[in-house]
Amino acid sequence: MTTPVLFIHGLCLHASSWDPWIQLFRDAGYDPHAPGWPGDGATVEASRQHPDAIGDHGIDDVVEHFAGVIDRLPSPPILIGHSFGGMIAQKLLGQDRALAAIAIDAAQIKGVLPVPLSALRATLPVFRNPANLHRAVSLTAEQFRFAFANTVSEQESDELHERWTIPAPGKPLFEAATANFDPHSPAKVATDNQTRGPLLLIASGKDHTVPESVTRATLKQYRHSEAVTDLVTFPDRAHSLTIDSGWREVADTCLTWLKQQSL
Template sequence: MSDTPAAQSPDPTASNGAPPVMFVHGLWLAASSWDPWREKFGAAGFSTLAPTWPGEAPTVTDTRAHADDQAGIGIDEVTAHFAEAIAPLGRKPIVVGHSFGGLIAQKLLAADVAAAAVAIDPAQIQGVKALPFAQLRSSFPVLGNPVNAKRSVTLTPDAFAYGFGNALDRSESDSLYDHWAIPSPGRPLFQAAFANFLPGSPAHVDTNVERGPLLILGGGQDHTVPESVSRSAYHRYHRAHTDNDYLVFPDRGHSLTVDHGWPEVADTVIEWLATKGFGAAVSH
């Protein structure tokens, strides 16, 4: 796997007996965007790792220069890639995912290779029928051209500002774009968009299987995964005899894992994990 050196294995100096935490990013943000989270979780006593996606280069610059390396990669390939990253750990990790990483986190939890999962603004799983206009508009730069299903796609700063940074000042959105935005495969977006029309869709998640706890977080101002989509995903678990929670950040957009307010989101996740018996909550 083409992980960055820091992402290949958990930090051996950070361990309090809790499972390691594996971070999974979504489309258009680099694996290194989790670096501040890794530092915070390390301070809370967790070991961490943040593998790159298949075809993603070790740095933002190299990924931008080799965009075609991710072309055609889909949900199943990404899920298998992260399951492979889990295998050497020797124990089930906690998986924290954002956007499509949130969908992957749910799939890994359902496959019983994760001890717990946190899905932040998760891409829609099969069965979610909410389709707000903002989501259609944010996905149009990709879904508007069917050829993009076989390509890697680079968002423009304007598209990033609408899909990720709409709850921010434009200057902050542009700064996040410059630091973290990378090209990503278009195929997962097509797979999720048409999941309800395709039996056996890779966006399917078994929501009624015995497994560890799940937290879904929604952003009330999110354009890419509107809060109604996150809430609908949570409702897919209403018949499950498992531990499922849902929380909303009403004023946050899709950038909530990387913008100025990310520490609040990270602290919320750490505190939720503490309530489930994983580690200890940090002090504010």
């Protein structure tokens, strides 16, 4: 049976941004899928036209949504998530719903303390208005360049913004920001699970939204588990590493790691 791979996008990007990865993983012998988040439209344009459908979905909603997707697959999948998709992948792996997970520039989970200034600036478009807790928020081209594409040309950044970005629910960001003050936070991950599948964390050295320090602090949260937890860093990459012109290097790294895990 072909192993399913479930790609989980993060905030501000449409599921179709995984299209190049889908083809690569299919060619490598996997059965890849990239469903959207709750409320996402079938296309980028459809998502932009109906932001109200996207707003007010929190972390638990998204986890439940993807758990339902997993239940409909013929066998447990490998999860590959970017940004908040990386957090969702870790939660599902901790719940033993997947064979393995790769979390790329994953959003901050409960227990991670550093909040670098660049991360605060990157999320300011959401936090500047408390009403965004229940709304979907879109990034301007300038905001996208700072938060995602600060290591590519302005032209490429603008092209990525136009091609892939959609409104994003503000609620997951508010939930992550208050996670360490909430004993029942949805941003909590079962990092002490001893029997879960292997996990690869990928960090970007020039990421403004999820700086490398956040990913390294996430790795420390897994110190009480003997399950495989690896870290790979791309020193010169930013938050757009899954969609920009260097995506193939990241994807190939994922494929190599999965082969090392006999997956």
